[in-house]
Every structure is written in structure tokens, then in C-alpha cells.
Amino acid sequence: xxxxxxxxxxxxxxxxxxxxxxxxxxxxxxxxxxxxxxxxxxxxxxxxxxxxxxxxxxxxxxxxxxxxxxxxxxxxxxxxxxxxxxxxxxxxxxxxxxxxxxxxxxxxxxxxxxxxxxxxxxxxxxxxxxxxxxxxxxxxxx
Numbered sequence: 292x293x294x295x296x297x298x299x300x301x302x303x304x305x306x307x308x309x310x311x312x313x314x315x316x317x318x319x320x321x322x323x324x325x326x327x328x329x330x331x332x333x334x335x336x337x338x339x340x341x342x343x344x345x346x347x348x349x350x351x352x353x354x355x356x357x358x359x360x361x362x363x364x365x366x367x368x369x370x371x372x373x374x375x376x377x378x379x380x381x382x383x384x385x386x387x388x389x390x391x392x393x394x395x396x397x398x399x400x401x402x403x404x405x406x407x408x409x410x411x412x413x414x415x416x417x418x419x420x421x422x423x424x425x426x427x428x429x430x431x432x433x
Contacts, residue, residue: 315353315356315367319346320374326342329342330381339381346374347375351375373395373407373411385425386425388426389429396408
């Protein structure tokens with residue numbers, strides 16, 4: 292909650308589209324982290340799923356942001372798509388993970404893709420789906 296509050300304050304200072312991206316990612320991160328914690332404490336899967344749905348909704352808002360100029364925050368959108376892949380991975384949905392990773396990597400500059408793929412390959416949220424052929428095919432494209 293403290294991180295979300297700090298991100299919100301920083302976003303207010305900036306305003307505009309960057310603020311919308313910052314707040315959207317912070318909200319999604321808050322719900323995603325809550326889902327991870329609930330799962331680690333053995334809470335009901337319905338509670339975990341509800342948090343993941345809320346995280347996905349926040350990330351989808353950021354991923355769907357339309358750019359007004361070339362300099363608009365593709366990085367926010369790439370991060371949102373990456374986190375949607377994490378949500379799908381936690382739900383065991385390899386097909387959705389592959390789609391989200393494809394959308395993510397399309398927004399990452401070629402020079403940075405290898406780093407993002409490396410992170411995805413080691414991400415605990417993707418552990419259950421990273422070996423799936425669809426996900427592997429996306430991660431193999433550098």
C-alpha cells in the first residue's frame with residue numbers, strides 16, 4: 292500500500308498520460324502482490340483469483356492506452372503486458388501468457404528484448420507455464 296501511495300503522489304506531480312500509466316501499474320502491482328501473498332498463506336483460491344482479476348483489469352487499462360505521440364510511454368504498456376503474462380501464468384493459462392508476452396515484446400525495443408526474455412524465463416509467476424510450447428516459441432524470438 293505504501294508503494295502504491297508513493298506512486299500515486301509521484302503521478303499527481305507529473306499529471307497526464309504518464310500519471311495514468313504510473314497509477315495503473317501501481318494499482319495492478321498492488322493486487323498482484325496481494326494475490327501472491329494470499330496464495331503463499333494458503334488462502335482460498337477464490338480470493339486469489341479475485342485479486343488476479345483486479346490486477347488484470349488495472350494492467351489492461353494501461354496496456355490499452357493509445358499513444359498521442361511517438362514518445363508516449365510504450366514502456367508502461369510493455370510492463371502492463373508483461374504483468375498480464377504474470378497474471379495468466381499464476382492462473383495456469385499458457386495460451387494467455389503467450390499472447391501477453393508477444394504483446395509485451397512487441398513494445399520492447401529490440402536492444403532490450405533479450406533482457407526481458409531472460410527475466411521472463413526466470414520469473415516465479417511464469418514458472419508453471421514457461422515450458423509450454425506456445426510460451427517457449429514467443430521467448431525464443433529475439
